[in-house]
Amino acid sequence: MADTLYVGKPARRVDALEKVLGTAKYVGDYRLPGMVYARALRSTLPHARIARLDVTPALRIPGVLAAITCDDFIDHGRFGFPVPDMYMLAYQRVRYVGDAIAAIAAETEEALQAGLEAIELELEPLPGVFDPVAALQSDAPIVGESPWDAPELPRGNLLTRYVVRKGEPDALLADCAVTLDEEYSTVHQEHAYIETEGALAAPWPSGGGTSPSGGAGVTVYASCQSPFVNRNNLCSVLGLPQEDVRVIQPQVGGAFGGKDDQMYQTSGQVAKLALLTGRPVRMIFDREESMIASYKRDAMQMRIQLGADRDGTLRASKIHAVVDSGAYAAITPFTAWRSSIHAMGPYRYDACHVDTDVAYTNNGYSGAFRGFGNTEVCAGIEQAIDQIAWEIGMDPIALRLRNCLRPGDTTPHGQSLGDDVALAECLEQVRRLSDWDRKRAAFSAAQSEPSVPGAMRRGIGVAAVFHGMSLGAEGADFAVGTLAINDDYTLTLTSGLTDYGTGSRTVFTLIAAETLGLRPERIKMLRPDTDTAIDSGPTVASRSTVLGGNATRVTAMRLDSLLTHAAADLFGCQAAQVARHGERYVGPNEEPASFEQVVDHARQMGLTLSTHGRWNMPEIHWSFEQGQGKPYFAYHFGAQVAEVAVDTGTGKVEVTGIWAAHNTGKVIFPQGALGQLYGGITQGLGYALIERVDYDSGYMQATNFDEYLIPTAMDVPEIVGSFVEKPFAPGPFGAKNIGEPGMVPTAPAILNAIFHATGRHIRHLPANLERVLLGHDLRKEGSNMACKLGLRAERPQTTLQEAV
């Protein structure tokens, strides 16, 4: 491929300047005249019937302007995709600690607090269930019982179930020379974006006389990922037409999947309050509220059975997983589907069965979080693969190379892979970069020395990942972009996909610049706005570079074609005779024309210099009954190696190095891709060692950053990130993606390194001090009181330390 001007070259993030100057505005920084404040009243019980709810006493408090319940919304504010089991405010029951029951708007913080306290609420406790396996027993209290008026919702606690089916693994497992049958578990993980949730709704007169709102529209500024999904929900629960609802995404301080469902609910609450009061209404969560009320990564329990030959050839895999969806479905049906597709790892098997059961419980609800189900199962399967290698006495990279998917292979799902597959190359690359062979031997040799109590032991471990790109069978997969040339010769670019720190704005800008041959500085990407962009589905699943990037490429190519046509007319030649060198157009008589001249001429010709382009993900198909098909169009592949030093006296694990190689296709924005990789790896390190969301009878034990620990700069090693840029033809300039997969193999690489150092398999995350030192966890820390207190404005006393 010819060398590029901008794609793959050093570039600067387009919105970095305002961020370093501190002038970038997040929703909490917006002030509108007449703005008032809102907060939700949230349940302090994990499961209860709402026996009585009367918000009118709140309205008698001076300064309180409005108070709402589910009755203020169409159909009680029901929403949710794929299962509409959530409400803008709880209907009849609360199902988790933190469930929003009512919301009020007031002019001051004091009035807000007083108003919330004035609400008359009687909750009748119901029995709760807090373990997904227990939730599926016949005697479990029912969380998932559908309300009387919605019979199509799941009954009981089994939300959904998925299978993958290839051959008959039981028969093969019985015959294999080497088998494994182990249980693994992962905990819920908190997104911990540094900016909490927030939304600001501003009403405006829409002039629509027949509108149910009486002629008012509303604009919602929401720290959310997917403005169009948000807009569509709002239209549905408020009963407003699309032209009366506008959603704008301001700068977002991190999301990682966590600012979808929660934000739709918050947006609905502020929008309704704004319409009722006629004032702008802003709700910002404080950190305790964010941690308690917002959704988490699901927790999973897995039983993994593997069978292999003595020579290391994998033969059969059988995985049964139970997923804790918590109180509501949210997107968990999709994460669980992705889990089942990825549960066996990127390997060939003669037979493979996966069964994934998704259960409701009264824990906080689960939803999307980077990796989306793959992070969870990879932590299990990559440890299991490693254990097989150990039992055979084979090097873990060698075993993976023996079995890993290669171009032209058929996956256990029955899908034939293309030639973009580069997993073997990734494994070879991290082996080289990490000096694997020497270290593996050196650290192993040290294991056999007589052990000194409390010695430091070093280990090195590997994990591989495959990650289906974009939505797969979850739904229609397309994106739309638009481009327009402005009077001042700058260009305006839009996409329905959004950038919440991920860098997609920069990626799309570079793609447009490359396609048109224009300097990126000419191109301004509009912030996400449902009035100016075109719906492209949710910004999730690492789909932005391929879907949004291709849509950008399509619209840029259309514009390029118009300009070429105009240049041909200017030169008096055929379009095919026009050459472009950067921003200059050259015709057969070799006298160049500048971009501005061509644009002027195009306008004189009466051409409209504005285009839009749509790109559809090519067709995939999946049979949910048969557990076979083509679940994703293509896959991202990668491998990571982690090196650890374990203090065998205290259980403390230092990660002393991480090497990563990811098959990303062409890297469009290298600095951004590396940043995504480093960031994902850091979240994976936290997931492996220190992050834990514990529910004790439904109460979150860690409600702020003093107890929920994420890695600091002193906890992360220098990371060596690299890419295998084997081209992916359908992607823009051959690109794949990086957003999520960078996180997925990190935890198992670290766990495998800990095993190498200590001989201890830690099959339950996180591998905290106790599990590394003792082999098991001890009683949880934290308190239910702190969780309860955290839902009020007062913050819990942080000098309440754990019992000595």
Place this chain on the structure above:
Amino acid sequence: MKIELTLNGAPVSVDAPADTSLLELLRDHLDMTGVKEGCGIGECGACSVLLDGRLVNSCLTLAAQAGGRKVITIEGIRGAEGGPNDLQQAFIDYGAVQCGYCIPGMVLAGEALLARNLEPTRAEIREAIAGNLCRCTGYQQIVDAIQATAIKRQENSNG
């Protein structure tokens, strides 16, 4: 009570309750929205400001404690022409910025370090920013940016 202090080099005077935090004073009374709230309990560093040159968490500092003293926020960190200074430009150049929410605190943490030490090791840089949580970047490019700026400033100070 009346609270007077020097903010980014200019005197300001605000009437606020005595129990107002410096964070609230800066954001709500003085429109310094570059100072962010991330946790409210001094654990994340998003609210970091310089108080008489020392990096502190403004959420844990009473506004009254800053009375008569010098406060610098991210709004006060600028180059000679009012654009980004060398450290801020390095953050841009080295890819240290993703969502941007931790960045004001990180820039100030970097400035606080470089005011004391122009030859920090990467480990020392990490220690200096350990009180600033970032969930997006994995810290590495932030360390790169601070290190590169240290080298440049050291070269300039050597003449």
Place this chain on the structure above:
Amino acid sequence: MERFSYVRATSIAEAVALLNEPGIRSRPLAGGTDLVLLTRAEPALCNRVVDISLIPDLHRIHREGDRVVIGAAATFSEVIESPIVVQTAPVLIQACRQVGATQIRNMGTLGGNVANAAACADSLPALVCLDAVARVLTPQGEREWPVSELVRGPNRTIIPTGGLLVSLSYPAPLPGSQSVFIKLGRRNAMAISRLTVAALGRLDSAGRIAEARLVPGSATPQICRFNAVEASLLGQAPSRDLYQSAARLTAEEMIRLAGRRWSSEFKEPALIAMTARALAQVFEPERRNA
């Protein structure tokens, strides 16, 4: 409605007077890192905060004869930057360096850490290891207590109501002393101490242990030197086996003082490992990085 009013003291005498003004419940405000959070959790904690953080005398770190005196409002950063403390008390330097992170160290004070007396306060084991003495001023005059007696238990001190902790002082250890502070947290910064060990030691000219001080932290209800373990070390030649047996005694002592708790299963082996390591570092400092 503000929860409390604010007044700034410009001298120690003024601070004591303000703290004892009748009809108003006042609390001293040093760094604020604890007090600001406490007043949010308990809005009625006090009517007024008396800011002592800008009294120059309370930041002074100086020598008085063979004692080192640290003003109670000296921040962790100021302690770390003090050449006197660096020279005489590495154990205290290391403890202060591992508190929180830069921001907390710039505001938090040694006196505040002692007066708040959190169960896991990092300055306490180091100060007790140094046989530090706390000086408290009241309108009636001056009182002194060893830190090990001043702090009775988690969040409990015997500082009289209206008393102001003004300094912490310790006798400079004898030449040849080595001291160390080891902290175990779940991560490497901004971490609550799961366990800490403060140790100080000195060998005589024959290479035998002439002095040994050992103070585990986040381990027992009251922070104290483990005298029995120290006695078992005196006169002995340093050796790995000696450290191990002393470490095991230390863990037994912890159980005796704190009782067997749910965390003991972890703390016992961890404390053994950390104690042995601390003793090795103190008696064989040349092997510190081994």
